[in-house]
Amino acid sequence: MLTWLGPLLVVGGFLAYFAAAMNLALFQRVPWPFLLVMGAGLVLSIRQLVRGPSLGRGAGVLASIAFFAVGAWYLFGYSMYGAREDRPNVGDPFPPFALATSDGGTFRLEDGRGRYLMLLFYRGDW
Amino acid sequence: MAELGELRDNYQAILDRGVEVVAVSVDPPETSARLRERVGLDIRFLSDPEGSLMDAVSLRHRGGAPPPAVTGKPAGNPDIFLPATFLLDGDGVIRWVYRPDTYRVRATIPEVLAAIDAAQAGAS
Numbered sequence: 001m002l003t004w005l006g007p008l009l010v011v012g013g014f015l016a017y018f019a020a021a022m023n024l025a026l027f028q029r030v031p032w033p034f035l036l037v038m039g040a041g042l043v044l045s046i047r048q049l050v051r052g053p054s055l056g057r058g059a060g061v062l063a064s065i066a067f068f069a070v071g072a073w074y075l076f077g078y079s080m081y082g083a084r085e086d087r088p089n090v091g092d093p094f095p096p097f098a099l100a101t102s103d104g105g106t107f108r109l110e111d112g113r114g115r116y117l118m119l120l121f122y123r124g125d126w
Numbered sequence: 127m128a129e130l131g132e133l134r135d136n137y138q139a140i141l142d143r144g145v146e147v148v149a150v151s152v153d154p155p156e157t158s159a160r161l162r163e164r165v166g167l168d169i170r171f172l173s174d175p176e177g178s179l180m181d182a183v184s185l186r187h188r189g190g191a192p193p194p195a196v197t198g199k200p201a202g203n204p205d206i207f208l209p210a211t212f213l214l215d216g217d218g219v220i221r222w223v224y225r226p227d228t229y230r231v232r233a234t235i236p237e238v239l240a241a242i243d244a245a246q247a248g249a250s
Binding site: 023085088092093110115 | 131133143149151153157162183192207209211213217219220229238242246
């Protein structure tokens with residue numbers, strides 16, 4: 001029973017992070033609480049194996065390590081951008097544009113002149 | 127996407143500061159219109175299906191769009207915008223940029239409000 005609690009915690013911690021990020025607008029760069037749960041699962045697996053080595057517990061440890069590795073890879077590898085330009089930056093003029101609006105019109109950069117304008121770039125509605 | 131709900135819940139505080147907000151994605155206008163309705167956010171949603179702005183603002187996420195098998199919608203532009211927030215002053219000059227190094231992160235409302243206040247305090 002305890003053999004599979006470790007891998008379950010690792011997977012559960014990672015899935016809970018996704019649920020929180022998508023539904024609760026949790027935008028942590030390093031999601032510590034969830035990483036802690038995942039880490040606890042890994043530690044539990046290893047502890048079980050050390051206390052009473054068996055093939056099943058060995059498999060539990062391997063599963064925990066594999067799930068933890070996938071989670072860490074996603075968080076700190078896959079979802080990171082890597083090298084990227086930082087232009088335009090503060091002090092630069094925003095590049096001109098003319099884009100269609102959802103109500104059938106067009107919005108140009110000039111239309112925002114004379115007041116502060118915030119542009120929120122988002123990934124789209126999936 | 128969750129950032130749009132956050133924005134809706136705090137939109138008045140941004141309006142009170144005299145800031146107009148527009149949201150930009152590669153979604154076609156019809157998709158944005160449905161999203162706007164669903165979120166209940168009274169701002170302009172702009173469509174850049176070709177991604178004409180992506181390179182101009184260094185926000186191209188190559189191949190970032192989920193495959194049609196996942197979304198159940200026809201494939202659009204395979205590249206999507208990396209999430210980011212720009213604040214421009216009345217002359218169209220950038221006063222603040224939030225360009226995170228992972229798409230898991232967005233500017234939070236307190237960060238946005240602080241940036242607006244700082245920009246406006248610096249300008250006056």
